[in-house]
Amino acid sequence: MPRILKFSLWAGFAFLYAPILVLIAYSFNASRRGSVWGGFSTHWYGELFRDEQILNAAWISIKVAVYSATGATLLGLLAAVAMVRFGKFRGRTLFSGLMSAPLVMPEVIVGISLLLLFISAEQLIGWPAGRGILTITIAHITFCTAFVLVVLQPRMATMDRSLEEASRDLGAGPVTTFVLVTLPVIAPAIVSGWLLAFILSFDDLVIASFTAGPGSTTLPMLIFSKVKIAVSPDINALATLIILVAALGLVAAMLLTRNRNNQQ
Amino acid sequence: MATGQNAEFIRIENIVKKFGEVTAVQNISLNIHQGEVFCLLGGSGSGKSTLLRMLAGFDAPTEGRIIIDGDDISGKPPERLPVNMMFQSYALFPHMTVAKNIGYGLRRDGVSKAETKQRVDEILEMVKLTPFADRKPSQLSGGQRQRVALARCIVKRPKVLMLDEPLGALDKKLREETQQELLKIQQELGLTYIVVTHDQEEAMTMADRIGIMNLGQIVQVGPPRELYEQPNSMFIADFVGSLNKFPGSVLGQEDGRTVVRLSEDLVLKIETPFEHNTGEDVMLTTRPEKLEVFPEGSSDQPATQNVVSGTVKFVGYMGEQTNYTVDVGGGIEVRVAEQNHHMSTKVTIARGDTVRVAWPARASHLFAA
Numbered sequence: 059m060p061r062i063l064k065f066s067l068w069a070g071f072a073f074l075y076a077p078i079l080v081l082i083a084y085s086f087n088a089s090r091r092g093s094v095w096g097g098f099s100t101h102w103y104g105e106l107f108r109d110e111q112i113l114n115a116a117w118i119s120i121k122v123a124v125y126s127a128t129g130a131t132l133l134g135l136l137a138a139v140a141m142v143r144f145g146k147f148r149g150r151t152l153f154s155g156l157m158s159a160p161l162v163m164p165e166v167i168v169g170i171s172l173l174l175l176f177i178s179a180e181q182l183i184g185w186p187a188g189r190g191i192l193t194i195t196i197a198h199i200t201f202c203t204a205f206v207l208v209v210l211q212p213r214m215a216t217m218d219r220s221l222e223e224a225s226r227d228l229g230a231g232p233v234t235t236f237v238l239v240t241l242p243v244i245a246p247a248i249v250s251g252w253l254l255a256f257i258l259s260f261d262d263l264v265i266a267s268f269t270a271g272p273g274s275t276t277l278p279m280l281i282f283s284k285v286k287i288a289v290s291p292d293i294n295a296l297a298t299l300i301i302l303v304a305a306l307g308l309v310a311a312m313l314l315t316r317n318r319n320n321q322q
Numbered sequence: 323m324a325t326g327q328n329a330e331f332i333r334i335e336n337i338v339k340k341f342g343e344v345t346a347v348q349n350i351s352l353n354i355h356q357g358e359v360f361c362l363l364g365g366s367g368s369g370k371s372t373l374l375r376m377l378a379g380f381d382a383p384t385e386g387r388i389i390i391d392g393d394d395i396s397g398k399p400p401e402r403l404p405v406n407m408m409f410q411s412y413a414l415f416p417h418m419t420v421a422k423n424i425g426y427g428l429r430r431d432g433v434s435k436a437e438t439k440q441r442v443d444e445i446l447e448m449v450k451l452t453p454f455a456d457r458k459p460s461q462l463s464g465g466q467r468q469r470v471a472l473a474r475c476i477v478k479r480p481k482v483l484m485l486d487e488p489l490g491a492l493d494k495k496l497r498e499e500t501q502q503e504l505l506k507i508q509q510e511l512g513l514t515y516i517v518v519t520h521d522q523e524e525a526m527t528m529a530d531r532i533g534i535m536n537l538g539q540i541v542q543v544g545p546p547r548e549l550y551e552q553p554n555s556m557f558i559a560d561f562v563g564s565l566n567k568f569p570g571s572v573l574g575q576e577d578g579r580t581v582v583r584l585s586e587d588l589v590l591k592i593e594t595p596f597e598h599n600t601g602e603d604v605m606l607t608t609r610p611e612k613l614e615v616f617p618e619g620s621s622d623q624p625a626t627q628n629v630v631s632g633t634v635k636f637v638g639y640m641g642e643q644t645n646y647t648v649d650v651g652g653g654i655e656v657r658v659a660e661q662n663h664h665m666s667t668k669v670t671i672a673r674g675d676t677v678r679v680a681w682p683a684r685a686s687h688l689f690a691a
Contacts, residue, residue, distance in 0.1 A: 223380055224413035226400040228427030228478065238426075242417040 085294035126198035134206025169268030189271030213247035250311035331356035337386035364535030585652025612685035624680030
């Protein structure tokens with residue numbers, strides 16, 4: 059590889075990852091003041107796990123992410139089945155557009171519109187009563203479903219149709235076929251779709267800020283409110299942990315997709 | 323050949339299949355006998371796969387009926403039909419072991435676990451896959467996968483087994499073995515096979531009868547020998563095997579033979595079961611292996627009705643046979659294929675040699691041009 063290409067490759071990587079590396083490095087900083095290096099220490103990680111507020115927010119974020127990922131995966135699966143198996147039904151293009159619109163919709167707008175929806179729904183039918191984990195979860199499902207569909211649809215489209223036909227031919231009805239053949243074959247894509255939705259929900263700040271209520275502060279919301287005052291070193295430690303979780307999830311999703319491709 | 327019990331085991335009555343504006347199958351009627359190997363042979367787009375898919379219940383015919391063993395199957399879903407299909411891609415379930423794949427159909431029919439295991443073991447024995455029972459399909463060779471696909475079908479004891487390009491994915495050596503294996507199982511179990519293929523060699527060697535399809539219709543049905551020796555149309559003659567074809571015109575009748583002129587110098591006497599009018603334009607077809615070449619001045623000389631002189635333009639030695647192209651004048655080149663019966667007893671014929679081509683009166687067919 060010519061030197062110039064190598065250089066630009068590493069410059070690109072540096073641009074993308076240097077800030078994260080700096081953040082990780084500072085999370086091991088013994089000094090209280092963020093900008094001064096005071097030697098290596100895991101002190102702030104200890105602090106983190108003694109902070110009730112942070113632990114509480116992390117627990118809320120995990121719960122919301124699990125619920126949203128599960129809901130989005132179910133809806134995404136149904137949408138993928140409709141898109142791939144139902145042929146050219148009426149309104150298919152519209153359906154496809156509507157399903158993928160959240161991919162490009164500005165988060166602020168999604169947040170505001172959902173907030174308005176929840177408020178007016180509460181006034182009209184009394185549900186959802188107030189805002190909290192439920193409303194965040196509903197909001198996250200709406201945009202995560204689009205991402206799950208992006209992962210699932212190609213997998214379903216490339217699945218060998220004759221597998222399902224063989225199952226029917228051997229005496230299984232359509233539902234049995236879906237459960238015993240289709241689902242196991244696309245399972246890796248379902249898992250990676252779930253992981254992707256989990257990370258998206260876990261990381262989300264904007265939409266959660268609009269749809270959260272008192273007592274349902276998620277981890278990103280808490281971090282954001284803390285750094286508005288001052289960047290404290292324990293936030294660096296927390297951010298490092300979040301990066302770790304997100305990276306693990308992404309790698310797992312990638313490995314699952316790759317294994318699948320190798321088998322075929 | 324266990325053909326017999328029931329000549330109308332499968333009755334296909336005036337089947338039409340349209341996809342939107344396109345007609346894939348045009349009014350096919352056909353009977354398939356119980357216990358026979360029936361081949362649907364045709365190029366891509368001939369409608370053979372569409373017909374097979376309708377027989378398996380994956381597509382419903384637009385018009386007409388299909389009756390299998392007295393049962394009208396039109397409109398029934400595939401899981402309710404007494405037929406099974408071996409897919410071209412084999413369609414083995416990748417997440418299941420060989421034994422689970424084979425037992426799948428039995429479990430769906432409500433066969434007990436114990437009986438399923440016993441029947442799967444029997445079939446595994448039969449297709450010699452017992453040591454592979456716990457492997458996944460991805461850990462098997464192409465030939466082994468093919469046998470799993472077959473086992474998965476026959477374990478259900480179907481009335482009809484459909485095979486979609488059964489040997490398509492195998493290499494040449496394996497094909498012959500597998501072909502014999504398939505036929506052996508067919509005879510042992512007395513199954514009815516419907517084979518779809520585009521490979522005429524495969525169709526010829528496997529089938530009791532072949533139906534040749536073109537443009538959504540069945541052009542001719544018959545045993546392989548009949549299709550080869552007595553094609554009912556130019557299309558069939560050309561489709562099956564290799565062929566010399568020459569345009570010519572009928573000069574008249576002589577001693578019960580039809581005299582055909584191919585060029586100024588080339589006039590042949592042909593025995594054909596059909597009458598042809600004098601002056602009619604015809605297409606004369608002859609298979610290369612029906613002709614024979616003799617070197618000029620050799621002690622052996624042709625004793626056939628027609629003998630044509632010419633110059634050898636091309637010699638292709640193939641091992642079991644030698645192909646010659648002989649220029650007989652008037653812009654006509656004749657292809658001759660000769661079996662190499664003996665090891666080099668015949669005088670070697672080389673390019674540029676003058677030869678005589680023996681052209682028996684019964685070796686040709688005439689079709690309206």
